[in-house]
Amino acid sequence: MHLKDDHMQNSQLKPAYNMQIAVADEFIVTTDVFQDRADFGTFIPLIEKYVDLYNQYPLNPVADAGYGSYDNYTYCKTYGMNFAMKFGMDKQKRSKKYEKNLEVKVKYINQLTVADVC
Numbered sequence: 471m472h473l474k475d476d477h478m479q480n481s482q483l484k485p486a487y488n489m490q491i492a493v494a495d496e497f498i499v500t501t502d503v504f505q506d507r508a509d510f511g512t513f514i515p516l517i518e519k520y521v522d523l524y525n526q527y528p529l530n531p532v533a534d535a536g537y538g539s540y541d542n543y544t545y546c547k548t549y550g551m552n553f554a555m556k557f558g559m560d561k562q563k564r565s566k567k568y569e570k571n572l573e574v575k576v577k578y579i580n581q582l583t584v585a586d587v588c
Contacts, residue, residue: 490516494528509536514545527551 488504490512500520504512513533521527531546532554546553 510539513537
């Protein structure tokens with residue numbers, strides 16, 4: 471894994487790991503270590519480890535936007551979990567600037583004719 475912080479400015483690879491901790495009622499219920507620097511790829515394996523330990527799926531897994539992905543949403547839905555995860559662009563999509571840009575794009579698309587597209 472390549473760390474974001476490079477004091478030497480020489481892009482050397484430094485060993486690093488992504489530690490994940492699952493907590494329920496202020497107790498650590500499971501942990502795992504990954505070499506994947508993105509959190510969204512660690513959600514399902516961590517939940518599977520939880521299931522192996524407790525023989526049930528958590529009812530209400532909560533995670534930040536780093537875990538938000540289509541695969542994680544569908545996984546939660548498939549196994550009946552009430553998930554609370556933001557998607558990655560949630561903050562940007564709630565901004566007025568995004569809404570304004572979206573309106574401009576929609577107006578442009580509506581003005582296109584079939585000849586323009588083909």
